[in-house]
Amino acid sequence: MSKFIYPKTVEKWCVFEVTVKGPSDGNPFIDYKMRGTFHSKNETKTVEGFYDGDGIYKVRFMPSFEGKYRFAVEVNFSDKVYEGEFTVTPASKNNHGPVRVANTYHFAYEDGTPYYPIGTTCYAWVHQKMELQEKTLETLKDSVFNKVRFCIFPKHYLYNLNEPLTYPYEGTPCDSSFLNEENFSFSQEFKGNSWDFKRFNPKHFQLIEKRIQDLMDLGIEADLILWHPYDRWGFSKMSKEEDDLYLNYVIARFAAYRNVWWSLANEYDLLKTKTLQDWERFASIICEKDPYNHLRSIHNCMALYDFSRPWVTHCSIQRIDVYKTTEYVDEWRTRFKKPVIFDELGYEGDIDQGWGNLTGQEVVRRFWEAVCRGGYATHGETFVNPENILWWSHGGKLRGESAERLKFLYKILCETPGHGLRPHRLSWDEVVAVPDTPLNMGEYYLIYYGFNRPSFRRFYFDDNTKYKVEIIDTWNMTITDAGIYKVIR
């Protein structure tokens, strides 16, 4: 291959990549550095490159403007400066740019198009065999889901005892042949891992970025989980220096993908090897090194993180009570003044675990509660099946009843006037959402009755206005015109 490769054009908000051939002696992940500066009339950004194995170095950049750009790439293994020009072409029809916080509690793509997250969870889908990964993408293509939460490190957990397709580091894993669902325990200790935490396995990361790109092509955000506690390989117990090396590598590789979100951890409070100082240091590194300001959060098990920290762009929450889940969304909106995404409200399924055996109706109810209280929620599925392929971790195909109903919910969100909903108090026994802007007050009410079933209901708004009433059946997915009403008292 040539020693210096780059394309002449790139689409706005897509990945522009400069490839340089260099040395492969020593430890190139540590010993050699690469830095690119990208410049146009409207922006100048300097980003770090990374070693991709086989003597190949890359630096990636996501342009935010159309038109002419120049770049200069420096490496510490040569005095040469690699320079060039390229043209950024307009965004194609389904490319709206990265997702940003808009209107305090909601989201929009960078081009201003509202983004209403209806996420799903496939924690370890990129660690499964390729055929299954392809099937997951097919399923996602036909679904409403526009965000997927998944892990960079492989996952060791109930239903997740197999070895991953690739490992993030050079080395060999501990023996796992004795593991089964009966002898699995979350706090097991494993011996026999042998990894070089200073030498990444580029294949592992190449696969993940291929999947990030696949999701991007489907219009789906990649909510990347950087650390998690479901580990038998030691990836959750590396030193500070190794953690930081990993984080820098991940940012250098993935940040140029517009659909990346940074989720510092899943169940951060179960990672006993990390302190609050560690999470705050990781956040600082991301704030410093990610030039695109991708969305950032961290996900809890028992204890909410302090989402009021300035680096947190939105709350990524797991339920903290068995019975009340998304019913807390309005409280958290008020408390944190940021968008609330209920990223774990329990999963539709029938496995033995209490977090994984909800009915489809309960999942749909929790979604509506979240949305009508001005937040968002994330789906997952955990059905027992002969292949032992559970959507929540492995991907594959959907088996539940909720996913279809979430399409219907998404349609209603898109049809709602304004941009996003906020909770509005009418009465204690209903959840009322109104458009999240004072200008639309009184024009539109979305009233949700949860597990209740009133056969009729009296309303009073004012003495004069006529209201058009539509009855939404959130399960049967019907909207029935109930006529025009004015004051009836």
Next chain:
Amino acid sequence: MSKFIYPKTVEKWCVFEVTVKGPSDGNPFIDYKMRGTFHSKNETKTVEGFYDGDGIYKVRFMPSFEGKYRFAVEVNFSDKVYEGEFTVTPASKNNHGPVRVANTYHFAYEDGTPYYPIGTTCYAWVHQKMELQEKTLETLKDSVFNKVRFCIFPKHYLYNLNEPLTYPYEGTPCDSSFLNEENFSFSQEFKGNSWDFKRFNPKHFQLIEKRIQDLMDLGIEADLILWHPYDRWGFSKMSKEEDDLYLNYVIARFAAYRNVWWSLANEYDLLKTKTLQDWERFASIICEKDPYNHLRSIHNCMALYDFSRPWVTHCSIQRIDVYKTTEYVDEWRTRFKKPVIFDELGYEGDIDQGWGNLTGQEVVRRFWEAVCRGGYATHGETFVNPENILWWSHGGKLRGESAERLKFLYKILCETPGHGLRPHRLSWDEVVAVPDTPLNMGEYYLIYYGFNRPSFRRFYFDDNTKYKVEIIDTWNMTITDAGIYKVIR
């Protein structure tokens, strides 16, 4: 009639009544007093009598022992002492005596038979027309319910705008002809009531005590609500003296009925005319004047009463959260160290109000949550119907699906070893009940999965014991033998 009447025999724990003819001039409710002392080998009790209209005075006594008794009745309108003897015969088969607190958190009849309350609510059934009252009794006869909550004063509320069959006082009510469901508001003011709060209407109380007796004959406890805020007649706004007069009259008339429970109020905290001092004064009067120590409590709307007060025998609770209801039972057990009865967990029905449109499934779920956390619960029904007869207030017939399932729950409670259940922690995602005595530990577990649906479940108790597993379907009311298991790890 004769001037002095009493029977020669009475059954143990039944009502022995002495009738004396006296003056009807002045205000006999105030001017004349009557007192009876009842004496046997095992007990001596002095109780107050009451004026029953038409120059008739009565004093009532409930004997707690078999055998010979003597009595002496004094009146302040004559120097004569009315004396006599009677024999107390053994309790008949279905007469187990008054219900007492047993084993800190549970109940038993005085003869030691366990009493597991499965209550229902017919607030105003004794104020409806006679035909409907008879129908209510028929329904209760075929039901599992062994406690009914109802009010002594008539009820003014949504679906309760009609005039009662009788009034508790002499006088005339305000005009109610203009009232309908649309113009009803809870805080309406009414003018035009004209009552003499010092002259009771004995017919009102005669009817209620007939109904207490009817319930007793069916083996049902009468959970009498002494005050409530649903009032347009002014019965909730009487003076301290009038309140005390009323309470003394009620105790003198009703205390001898073994199935009476004293519920000081429904939604005490909505009675803005009463202070905590008032409730405590009422409690003191009951403690002083009720010689049989009937069960005593008070029922909240938003704020729990301090059930740790010594006079409170058990907690009579209304839910204080829309979503979490009976899930709090174990917390309250720990806090108050008394039996917890969740007397209002919402009603099965489909009316417009959020407290009255639960599904039967949700009501049954809340009952099981209460019971498996070591408490008890109370049923109610509020279905829209052409006759506008709602069980929760008027009685009549049952329309819902929960009542049948509560029979099944009751059967399981009766079959459970020991006397009552207590919560036991195995895992966060299940509600485990064990017999509420340390002696039975490890013998029996009742594990409830609420709205979850695990298709399988692993358990570990110890390495050796074999367990017989039965799967209880709380809705379809089946018990399936799942075989014998021993340790499987």
